[in-house]
Amino acid sequence: MPFIQNTWYAAGWANELGENLVARTLLNEPVVLYRTADGGKAVALADRCAHRFVPLSRGKRKGDTIECGYHGLCFDATGACVSNPHGDHMIPRSARVKSYPLVERDGILWIWMGEPAEADDTKIQSFPEFAKDSGFVSVAGSLHVKANYQLISDNLLDLTHGQYLHPMFANAAGPATLEPYNDPDPETVWAKFYRRSQYPNKYFQFLGYPADTLGDHRNCMRWNAPSNLLLDVGMTKVGAPVEEGISIPTAHLITPETETSSHYFWAMARNFRLDDEPFSKKLLDIGIDLFNNEDKPMIEAQQAAFGDTDDLLSLKPVLLSTDAPSVRARRIVLRLVADEQANKRSAPAGDVRAVAR
Numbered sequence: 058m059p060f061i062q063n064t065w066y067a068a069g070w071a072n073e074l075g076e077n078l079v080a081r082t083l084l085n086e087p088v089v090l091y092r093t094a095d096g097g098k099a100v101a102l103a104d105r106c107a108h109r110f111v112p113l114s115r116g117k118r119k120g121d122t123i124e125c126g127y128h129g130l131c132f133d134a135t136g137a138c139v140s141n142p143h144g145d146h147m148i149p150r151s152a153r154v155k156s157y158p159l160v161e162r163d164g165i166l167w168i169w170m171g172e173p174a175e176a177d178d179t180k181i182q183s184f185p186e187f188a189k190d191s192g193f194v195s196v197a198g199s200l201h202v203k204a205n206y207q208l209i210s211d212n213l214l215d216l217t218h219g220q221y222l223h224p225m226f227a228n229a230a231g232p233a234t235l236e237p238y239n240d241p242d243p244e245t246v247w248a249k250f251y252r253r254s255q256y257p258n259k260y261f262q263f264l265g266y267p268a269d270t271l272g273d274h275r276n277c278m279r280w281n282a283p284s285n286l287l288l289d290v291g292m293t294k295v296g297a298p299v300e301e302g303i304s305i306p307t308a309h310l311i312t313p314e315t316e317t318s319s320h321y322f323w324a325m326a327r328n329f330r331l332d333d334e335p336f337s338k339k340l341l342d343i344g345i346d347l348f349n350n351e352d353k354p355m356i357e358a359q360q361a362a363f364g365d366t367d368d369l370l371s372l373k374p375v376l377l378s379t380d381a382p383s384v385r386a387r388r389i390v391l392r393l394v395a396d397e398q399a400n401k402r403s404a405p406a407g408d409v410r411a412v413a414r
């Protein structure tokens with residue numbers, strides 16, 4: 058299935074960028090990311106020199122340009138070739154590489170892989186808990202998963218897997234209950250899992266919730282296309298408002314690398330023990346352990362079992378009641394892909410949208 062092109066994807070964390078050149082394949086396209094010195098603008102260019110198509114990320118920074126490591130053409134932050142060290146030094150008109158709209162928001166780099174003229178940054182999903190001065194502190198990581206991005210969304214939209222896959226999340230009373238909730242926004246899916254009036258699992262005990270105290274535990278996942286999720290994790294005393302409890306908003310931003318591999322950027326924020334560095338380190342270790350050592354191998358094994366297909370529903374899987382949110386999300390993706398393909402077909406000849414990938 059084609060990827061949705063005209064949408065914002067996470068390209069990484071804003072604090073990854075500096076002098077260095079970061080090479081990353083997104084939606085099958087090689088991209089190089091860096092930050093200019095003047096004002097520190099984040100830049101995304103095609104990682105493919107216009108001359109002999111080698112990765113520009115094998116070159117080096119020369120001021121705010123990249124000097125290709127093969128024959129020395131220099132490309133600026135707009136993708137224009139600005140220096141040709143050979144012959145009469147004339148710059149061929151075709152010597153330019155694609156540049157991608159890239160926006161930094163909430164500590165996240167958002168890239169638009171589709172038609173640049175349609176990039177509308179008001180459509181970027183909001184993750185204010187991860188912004189500077191949000192009142193939360195956060196730890197972040199990323200991993201590479203050899204699986205289609207929607208298998209990772211499926212994993213996140215059915216958190217009953219925590220009971221079986223993550224010993225730290227197992228609950229004495231069994232898996233959490235999915236409580237029905239349909240967001241009125243047709244492009245937002247919520248999967249709200251609760252454990253009401255139960256004792257804390259190992260994770261909440263680690264966070265400081267007393268082992269002998271009953272509480273209401275929530276795992277409410279918000280999904281937006283193509284695969285950007287925010288998990289509101291929290292525990293309060295029974296019946297207490299969420300503001301009175303522990304809150305750990307967690308971002309899960311999944312960006313396809315290829316049809317069968319993905320970048321998974323995650324971050325955990327918290328509204329307590331804000332200055333406790335050792336606690337941050339421990340949370341980071343827990344996140345890495347959970348996502349890298351428990352989710353990733355299971356999802357990769359799932360992809361391996363599928364062979365090359367990226368269409369789960371075509372395999373006619375058994376569907377459980379807890380699959381409702383992930384099926385809804387998949388249907389939204391199918392609709393958005395179909396709309397985009399139809400728009401491409403109906404675009405008049407010569408319209409750049411007709412040839413936009």
Ligand code: FES
Nearest residue numbers: 106108109125128
């Ligand atoms: S391949 Fe880049 S300058 Fe030749």
Ligand SMILES: [Fe+2]
Nearest residue numbers: 218219223352
């Ligand atoms: Fe998990």
